[in-house]
Amino acid sequence: MELMASAKSIRQNIVRMVSRNGQGYLQQGLGAADLFTYLYFAEVSLDIHNPAWEERDRVFLSTAHNSALFHAVLAERGFFEHSRLETYTKDGSELEINVSERLGSVVEATCGSLGQALSVAVGVAQAAKRQNRTFRSYVILGDGELQEGQVWEAAMYAASNSLDNLCLIVDLNQLQVEGHTQEVMVMDPIDKKFQAFGWAVKNVDGHDFGALSAAFNQARSNRNVPTVILAHTIVGKGIPFLENQMSHNMVLPADVAEQCLKALECQA
Amino acid sequence: MKNLLHGDFTDKAVATSVPKYYGEALVALAQFDPRIVALTGDLAPATESDLFRDAFPDRFFTAGIAEANMIGVAAGMARCGDIPFVHSFSVFLTRRAFDQVAMQVAYPSLNVKLVGFLPGLTTLLGVSHQAIDDLTLMRVLPNMTVIEPAGASQTAAVVRAAAKINGPVYLRLHKAREPITNTAVEKNLEVGKGQLLRDGDDAVIFACGYMVAEALLAAETLYLSGINVTVANMHTIKPFDSEFVLKQSIRTGVVLSAENHSVIGGLGSAVAEVLAERPAGVDIEFKRIGISDTFAEGGTTAYLFDKYGLSARHIVAAVHDLLERR
Numbered sequence: 001m002e003l004m005a006s007a008k009s010i011r012q013n014i015v016r017m018v019s020r021n022g023q024g025y026l027q028q029g030l031g032a033a034d035l036f037t038y039l040y041f042a043e044v045s046l047d048i049h050n051p052a053w054e055e056r057d058r059v060f061l062s063t064a065h066n067s068a069l070f071h072a073v074l075a076e077r078g079f080f081e082h083s084r085l086e087t088y089t090k091d092g093s094e095l096e097i098n099v100s101e102r103l104g105s106v107v108e109a110t111c112g113s114l115g116q117a118l119s120v121a122v123g124v125a126q127a128a129k130r131q132n133r134t135f136r137s138y139v140i141l142g143d144g145e146l147q148e149g150q151v152w153e154a155a156m157y158a159a160s161n162s163l164d165n166l167c168l169i170v171d172l173n174q175l176q177v178e179g180h181t182q183e184v185m186v187m188d189p190i191d192k193k194f195q196a197f198g199w200a201v202k203n204v205d206g207h208d209f210g211a212l213s214a215a216f217n218q219a220r221s222n223r224n225v226p227t228v229i230l231a232h233t234i235v236g237k238g239i240p241f242l243e244n245q246m247s248h249n250m251v252l253p254a255d256v257a258e259q260c261l262k263a264l265e266c267q268a
Numbered sequence: 269m270k271n272l273l274h275g276d277f278t279d280k281a282v283a284t285s286v287p288k289y290y291g292e293a294l295v296a297l298a299q300f301d302p303r304i305v306a307l308t309g310d311l312a313p314a315t316e317s318d319l320f321r322d323a324f325p326d327r328f329f330t331a332g333i334a335e336a337n338m339i340g341v342a343a344g345m346a347r348c349g350d351i352p353f354v355h356s357f358s359v360f361l362t363r364r365a366f367d368q369v370a371m372q373v374a375y376p377s378l379n380v381k382l383v384g385f386l387p388g389l390t391t392l393l394g395v396s397h398q399a400i401d402d403l404t405l406m407r408v409l410p411n412m413t414v415i416e417p418a419g420a421s422q423t424a425a426v427v428r429a430a431a432k433i434n435g436p437v438y439l440r441l442h443k444a445r446e447p448i449t450n451t452a453v454e455k456n457l458e459v460g461k462g463q464l465l466r467d468g469d470d471a472v473i474f475a476c477g478y479m480v481a482e483a484l485l486a487a488e489t490l491y492l493s494g495i496n497v498t499v500a501n502m503h504t505i506k507p508f509d510s511e512f513v514l515k516q517s518i519r520t521g522v523v524l525s526a527e528n529h530s531v532i533g534g535l536g537s538a539v540a541e542v543l544a545e546r547p548a549g550v551d552i553e554f555k556r557i558g559i560s561d562t563f564a565e566g567g568t569t570a571y572l573f574d575k576y577g578l579s580a581r582h583i584v585a586a587v588h589d590l591l592e593r594r
Contacts, residue, residue, distance in 0.1 A: 101376060108347070113371050119337045120372055123344020126329065130305070131348065150368075153337035161329075 003209050006076055007037040011238050012264050013072035017088045018250070019257035024089070024097070026250040027235040027242065028142075029069035031173045031206075035231050036073045036140075038212040039169070044138060048078040052105035058124050060108045060139040062117030063171060064099040071095050079106055115148025117141065118168060122158050125166040125226075136220075140169045144176030147185050152197070158226040159198030166226040167219045168199075171206070173233045177248045194228045206231035239263045276314055276443050277386065277393050279568050287444050290383070291316030293424040294353060295323045297431055301351065302327075304431070307342055308355040309335050315355035315385050316443070335365045339380075343372035346379045351431065358384030358399030358440055366405055373436045374409040381430050382406075382438045387416065387477055388528030389559070389576060390442055394566030399440075400559050404533025406438040407506045413437045413459065414505040418480035420444035421455045422503065429459045442478055452484055453501065460504045462512035468496030471522035471587050474513060476502045476535050478569075479526040479557070479578065486583035497587060502535055510542045517543060522590045523554045526583055528573075531558035553590040557583055 011033050018024035040046070044057040061070055068088065075082045087093035094103040098112035108124075111117040121139035128135055145151065158166050170190070174181045181187060191201045200222045204215040212231070219227035236242030239260050252260075273285055298304040298320065305327045312318040312330070321328040331338035335356055342352035354361065361384045362369065373380045384402060391397050406414045413433055417426045423441065430437040457463055465480070466487050475483040483499045490497055498516055502509070517523045523543065525536040536556030543554055559576050573579045 109343070110371060110375060113367055116336075116340050116368055116372055119340020119368070120344040120347070122337070123341035123346075124348055125344070126341060127305075127345040127348035127350050130326065130350075133348075137344075150334075150336040150340070153332075153334035154340065157331060157334070157337055157341065160332075 003037055003041055006041055007033050008238070008264060008267060010037060010069065010072045010076050012261060013075065013082070013085055014068045015252070015257055015260045015264070017068040017072065017085055018252050019254060020086070021089050022253070023249055023251045025065050025068055025248075026252055027245060027247050028063070028066050028171070028173055028175060029072075030239060030242065031233040031235040031237050032066060032069055032171045033238065034209065035169065035171060035206045035212065035233060036069055038209055038216075039138065040073050040077050042209075042213065043216050045135070046077070051079060055133065055135050057135050058108050058121065058137045060111065060117040060121045060137070061099055062111045062114065062139055062145060063142040064111040065097065067095070067097055067099045070099050074106060114142070114145045115150040118151050118154040121166060121168075122154050122163060125158070125163040126161060128165055129163065136165045136167060138167045138169065140171060142176070143170055143172045143174060143181050143187065143190070144184070146170070146187055146190065155194065155197045155199065162224040163226045164223050167216070168226065168228040170228060170230050171233055172230050173235050175235050175246050175248060180246060191230055198225060200225045200227045201230065202227065203230045203232065206233035207237060238267060277391055277397070278443055278445065279390075279392060287420070287447055288316040288319055289420045289423040289444055289448070290427065290441055291319035293427040295319050297427060298324055298327070301431065303349060303351045304353065305329065305345060305350045306353045306355065307331055307338050309333055309338050309360065311356055314357070315383065317353070317355045335360045336368045339365045339368035340372050342380045343376070343378050351379050351381070353381045353383055355383045357386045357397055358402045359386070359397055362399065362402040362405045362438070370409055374411045377411040377435045379434055380436050382436070383441060384439065385441050385443060387440045387442050389564055389572040389578065390478060390528065390569050392566050392568065395563045398564055400530045400564070401533065402438075402440060403505050403527070403529050403535065404537070407533065407538065411436055412506060414440070415459065415503055416440035416477040416505060417457070417503050418453045418477065418501045421448045421453050422457055425456050426503070429457070433459065440477060453480060457503050460507045460509055462509040462516070463501040463503065464498065465501055466497070466499040468498050469520060470495045470497055471524060471590065472498040472500060472516045472520045473524045473526055473583065473587070474500050474502045474535065474539050475526040476505065478528045482573070482578065482580045483526050483583055485580035486587070489580065489584050490587055495587065495591070505535055505538060508538045508542070513539055513542045514546060517546070517552055518550055521552055522587070522594065523552055524557060524583065524586055524590065526557040526578075528578060529558055531556040531560055534558065553593050555586050555590055557586055
């Protein structure tokens with residue numbers, strides 16, 4: 001229940017943040033809100049009072065444009081005050097539309113250029129192994145991003161080096177700039193591709209906290225192989241009239257934003 | 269059958285084992301600094317990192333033939349306190365993985381050392397393997413230090429210098445083919461400081477890397493015809509010793525840059541930028557020696573240097589030309 005309440009608050013903040021700008025990454029934020037909530041509230045070890053804590057789990061956000069969601073999650077988790085969300089995308093703000101490490105250690109790398117974060121997460125996992133450290137390396141990729149060749153270079157490296165402290169989460173929302181992922185580039189079967197690359201693969205409903213819990217627990221217990229969690233998410237999730245509306249950068253007038261907030265309020 | 273040696277792709281193979289000054293220097297350094305790790309993209313022998321691999325197998329990582337990923341992996345390691353030395357041919361580290369270097373190494377200013385071999389036209393392997401724009405690409409990146417030593421005698425010094433810098437460094441190295449005999453170049457160097465190798469009042473040649481030897485040869489020839497030139501080793505392309513360049517340029521009034529690299533964006537451009545912003549009223553004649561905005565082809569170094577205008581004789585001719593202009 002607490003996770004649901006957090007996710008609801010996060011969705012409300014996403015709507016407010018995008019609405020202030022009139023447009024933005026609304027749909028993918030709403031879509032991945034449950035996934036991010038589970039990851040940041042129930043899975044990873046972080047210290048909100050010391051974001052640079054050396055033994056923290058590392059979370060790399062490769063979908064750096066999913067920034068309304070990311071910043072809303074950090075505020076909800078207590079890394080900074082909610083009022084700071086009002087500076088999102090404002091000139092001079094550290095809360096940029098593509099998440100930047102100008103914000104501090106809670107941003108593990110600056111990943112707006114897609115396809116690079118898995119490699120960095122792999123390097124962190126490899127260094128942790130060599131240094132006998134117990135933190136884990138998490139990385140969130142979008143599904144469209146799997147079209148970048150570097151992702152598969154990194155996937156090969158991770159399996160070759162038995163990086164079982166690495167957990168890749170793919171936000172499978174089927175949305176990219178030019179439309180539905182399958183229409184832009186045929187990528188299925190994604191699970192079999194990762195299996196062929198030597199990964200442990202788990203398909204999961206990205207809105208089901210119980211299923212997410214089971215998947216992350218399984219990932220922790222996998223030995224000698226990296227794990228990918230293929231989290232199936234629905235863009236616009238939580239606001240009935242937005243669900244499944246395939247817009248990468250949605251225009252959000254003030255009156256529609258009001259309706260969004262009302263719809264979220266009606267949620268259990 | 270006897271053990272055959274690995275070739276080095278620089279020129280015709282030599283029958284005897286070639287020295288590995290870089291590899292030895294890295295191993296020596298790593299013995300005292302456990303943070304140093306090494307990565308290669310399937311080029312351990314050609315980049316001399318095989319010595320590190322054999323000495324520290326637990327600190328050596330092969331990334332396969334996948335440079336973009338290798339850069340990212342190194343960045344992740346650096347974020348955990350390691351000091352990764354990343355090895356490949358210069359062209360693949362810089363041109364192929366440019367965005368990865370820019371975003372994951374230079375922007376966060378991580379402690380990653382990029383070690384590239386086969387600079388410029390020093391390889392038989394042809395246009396795909398010739399790094400003629402790597403200085404340009406690395407020099408344009410904020411936070412990056414760019415160093416090309418003047419041959420094998422300075423290799424150990426640049427390895428130590430790179431490790432001392434807490435940030436990204438690009439080392440442009442040329443494999444030695446025989447034991448060091450040339451003592452004209454001081455083996456130590458100070459990063460960011462031009463190095464005076466020969467003093468003369470008639471002209472100054474700013475050279476880097478392989479071209480330092482060519483410049484010294486040219487200076488000998490010029491001396492025989494009564495022309496005394498200064499030769500400076502500009503081993504650090506960035507941060508550039510602008511003050512030194514300006515001072516030597518004003519003193520002689522005749523300036524030549526010489527690099528085993530395109531004339532666009534590298535040492536010649538760095539010198540040109542300094543000269544373009546010189547104080548008013550200073551008269552200077554200037555020319556760049558380098559690859560003239562063209563791709564080359566595979567061949568021996570001597571052949572290619574002669575064909576593309578990088579030999580000592582080209583430097584001599586250019587100095588005569590500049591002196592005539594005055």
